Amino acid sequence: MINQSNTLAFYDSNANSFIEQTISVAMHRLYQPFIDNLPIRPSNQQHILDLGCGSGRDSMHFANLGFNVTAIDGSRELIERAKIHHNDIIDWQCVTFEQIPFQDWYKRFTSIWACASLLHVHYEELPELVDNLLTTLTDEGNFYASFKHGNSEHVYNGRFFCDMNEERWETLKQKITHGFKEETWLTIDQRADRNEKWFNIMIKRC
Template structure:
């Protein structure tokens, strides 16, 4: 992805923040959220990083379950919308893009990382580095959920850049991640009634922390 492609993608979300937020804030993600929550370590204090939080839908859900949440998005307009519409003392909102993650003092901070339909805007060649920077913010027993549209390449759809994912492409990324991880992958249907896209889902833990997951 060129710098112009990134700029166009970000501009899309800034310019369409209200419409995008209103279209996505009420999508029922309960089944995926619960799968994620069930993988979290048993601790008195849990802190979740919501990467590319968009409308703040999922950050708000996790906060209502009692978790401390750090929510980030590269779109200043979306962060502002989310903060206005989800008044919670348990959510710490940040206007931050993916490249800024490694500059934060977040090492070993998060028991959970939720990257739902957000890393799909990262170029394929950059994904190992971004995922590795996220893994650096993990506690040793943490868990990360990521999702992409199912496909074999990179494309521009309208004004937005997308990096699609399939099993082979994912294995290529894993081979380039310095951290040793265990993961479970599965496909799911789009939650939006008017969309027929298939989604490529991954639940990640560091090796020696086996994943026990049931997908219905």
């Protein structure tokens, strides 16, 4: 069972500072490959799930491009602030990872954007969660996820982190039952005061 209680408590307690630190980070180098992998259909027929939407920065970017967006986060404080600061064209929902299998989302989304969110899930629990998420995708839907590059799990400032690298991903993907193709690559943190590497995954459902 995924236990996010301490991590969610951190975001609830630090919602304002977290938003201030992340709302203006330039993400265009990641937006474009994600958009390039969307199924071929008009923007108003695309439906993106922003998984762990945080400040709502990415949700608003996709909504402004004309995509339908459902933005979820397990932190109620982050969701409430995102609702206040952004317009109502986005479906904001407080949903935890544990609650995802119980949503009526079968083949609802053309794409999933999971930027720095699945890294709060234990490594051994990721295959089941990814399988559950893949059931929410339409045929040929795409799924982007990013993790800090590394080979360990650890707690930092009260938050749990699961790092990912090429070897860990190769082992993990063998446990995912849905068929997919994927591409992986490394990037450098886009925040000015960071030089961490990130492990990026782009999944295309077969």
